[in-house]
Amino acid sequence: MARVVILGAGVAGHTAALHAKRILGSRHEVIVISPNSNWNWIPSNIWVGVGKMRQEQVLFPLAPLYRRKKIEFHQGFATEIHPEGGSESERPFVVVKSTHPDSIDQVEQIEYDYLINCTGPKLNFAATEGLGPEGHSLSVCTASHAVEAAENLKVAIDKLKQSQPQRFVVGTGHGTCTCEGAAFEYTFNLDHVLREEGVRDQAEVIYLTNEAELGDFGVGGLTFTQQGFQTTSRLWTESLFREREVRPILGAHCTKIEEGVIHYEQLDGTTHTLDFDFAMLLPPFKGADLKAYNRTGEDISDQIFNPAGFMKVDGNYAVGSYENWSASDWPKTYQSPVYDNIYAAGIAFAPPHQISVPRTSPNGTIITPAPPRTGMPSGMIAKAVVLTVVDRIQGKKTPPHEAPMSSMGAACIASAGMGFLRGSAASMTMHPVVPDWDTYPETGRDLKGTSGEIGLAGHWMKHILHILFLYKAKARPMWWLIPE
DSSP states (O other): OOEEEEEOOSHHHHHHHHHHHHHHGGGSEEEEEESOSEEEOGGGHHHHHTTSSOGGGSEEEHHHHHHHHTOEEEEEEEEEEETTOBTTBSSOEEEEEEOSTTSTTOEEEEEOSEEEEOOOOEEOGGGSBTOSTTTTOBOOSSHHHHHHHHHHHHHHHHHHHTTOOEEEEEEESSTTOOOHHHHHHHHHHHHHHHHHTTOGGGEEEEEEOSOSSTTOTTTTOOEEEETTEEEEHHHHHHHHHHHHTEEEEOSEEEEEEETTEEEEEETTSOEEEEEOSEEEEEOOEEOOSOEEBOTTOOBOHHHHBOTTSOBOOSSOTTOOSGGGOOGGGSOSSOBOSSOTTEEEOGGGBOOSSOSSOOOBOTTSOBOOOOOOOOSHHHHHHHHHHHHHHHHHHTTOOOOOOOOOTTSOOEEEEEEESSSSSSOEEEEEEESSSSOOTTTOTTTSSOGGGOEEEEEHHHHHHHHHHHHHHHHHHTTOTTGGGSOO
16 A cells, blocks of 8 residues: 655645545545645635635635545644654654644654645745735735735725725735736736726726736746737737726835835836835745755755755756756656655746746846746646656556646636626636747747637636636546546
């Protein structure tokens, strides 16, 4: 009997657990370790954050589902990995601290044969003084954060209805943030709600971002064909913002958030302040607070993780400067180069470099989006890793399954409004996520698989995806037929 331990139960971890148990059955153990009691479909937090969806519609409890699927669940978080075992165990193990109310802070050791790190991001609000719900800005990174954002938005709308002008700032709260697409989508939804409430004319909406150009989205921007004409995501996004009277502030790194005031530096080295009434600013990500130790207790964390805490896998981390970067640098199997029974999926793996052009201000401040690894890529990577682990457990002499982001497509749909007749969406697809200039020398991506569209069809698709992925996550009948 083999034991597969999965750290985290987000998109990557939950996908890995369900597929592993479905294929391995009762002959092998699948154990999930996650500090959260609920699963959250994070893309729909945007709708929660503008009051269009209830928190309960994006959450469900993990423990009952895992009991039904015979997956062992430990509500807690891993603090240490011991890939060579230790003085009390010949087998590798992880140290876990409980977050369950009945056993809070209790520590246990859980042995494994295969370890899949899907811990996702640590929301690093501390990177900018005053950033986040415990500071002076809002977030939609968790369902509870989104609820708080919606409550504050309602207060701001009430003030607008009393003829009190309000300034809304949406974007990134640090120069190294990722998930610019989420900030873009929230802006799109915010504008829609303000118009729906009849108060848009009294509201100023500002998009504050670390992108040097609109439409970068942390993937270096897109070139695509729209209605027979070739355009770029920069022009596409600029036209959307111009039409909706959204004012962008580009190449910005927030240095401090005070009550009602954002302090920021731009790529040209200048510093500024921006007053606000409502600010939804996303944080940068770090890896989970995990340490690794060898059999004698020596700290080997720097062999397993990069300085930001993300796990190093089979990517090329010695590639050097931007001029040397290529699609082939990106991981394919997501296997640790140090311990071959450890893998990482989703945000937990360390990217070899940025996708966007690296930029630094004259003051030495890095102001460049980090690579996105959320949603669709997370699920696809997790499934590939699990299929490799399953093959190894079953003794199959087959090559490892691969899911490189340099040959993987992805979609982003920013949908605003509710219902099948009222709403709109800005829909983007890209293939591949990481540009491959050798294969596609003109644009880095396949024009047939890269697109941008505006309209009701994408809005319908986003709602359908919400329904389908919650169905899949709840492991309803035939769930595995729904693609990642």
